[in-house]
Amino acid sequence: MRLQLALNVKDLDQAVDYYSRLFGAEPHKRRDGYANFAIDNPALKLVLFENPGADERINHLGVEAQSQHELDEAIERLTAEGIAGQREDETTCCHATQNKIWSSEPDGINWEWYRITDDQPKTVDTRCC
16 A cells, blocks of 8 residues: 555646655656656655645545555445545546545545556546545
């Protein structure tokens, strides 16, 4: 598993430059208004959304499962705990096709548990989380 931090940034170019230097890594994927880093050490998926007018800098938090089994276990646990939100299967957003479940913490920060099933889908949906 890898933690995900999705941020709203004012200037994508500046943010990509900074985070490339901070983590010593280049973006895994870069699209108009969007970039993500798949960092091994520390195990982090850093997602940047160019959204200069956002009220909050945190877009959402998440956990990337490496297998469907890991995701299924998380879905079962969140459901049993009564904190499972909307489930989405084979949905394309953030420039990837994913299976996921959402949960919202008491102060409103959304958590996404997800598994990427296609990192380069033919159909691009620019709707991002």
